[in-house]
Amino acid sequence: MNVELVTKEDLQELESRLLAAIKKLVPMEGQGASKKWLKSNEVRKLLKISPGTLQNLRINGTLSFTRIGSLIYYKQDDIDKLLEGGLQ
Structure with a gap:
């Protein structure tokens, strides 16, 4: 059995x-006009929907998302497709 120690420096x-x-x-806030990823509040403002409606879009698979810690991010391309009516 091989045991390796993890140091503070390793972490x-x-x-x-x-x-x-x-x-x-x-991307960090304020980095150019075209962001690749949007936070939930940005998506809600853009689509003019409530937090519950956004949650329903996630649950039913209409809108894909990525969770990093407690934050949820959405691809700008997916939002654009949804606005154009092409995202199923």
Whole structure:
């Protein structure tokens, strides 16, 4: 049996790598006009829907999403397709 110890430095390095990967996926606020991912409140404002309606769109599979921690993100492309009536 091989036992490896994980140090604080190992965990800090992992945290740094994970944060860098997340930052590549989710643009920070104010980074250009065209965002790749939108937060729930942005989607609700754009679609003019309630939190419950947005939840129903997630539940019934109409709108795909990605959860990172407690935040939910939606692809701008999927929102555009939904607005055009092409997302099933």
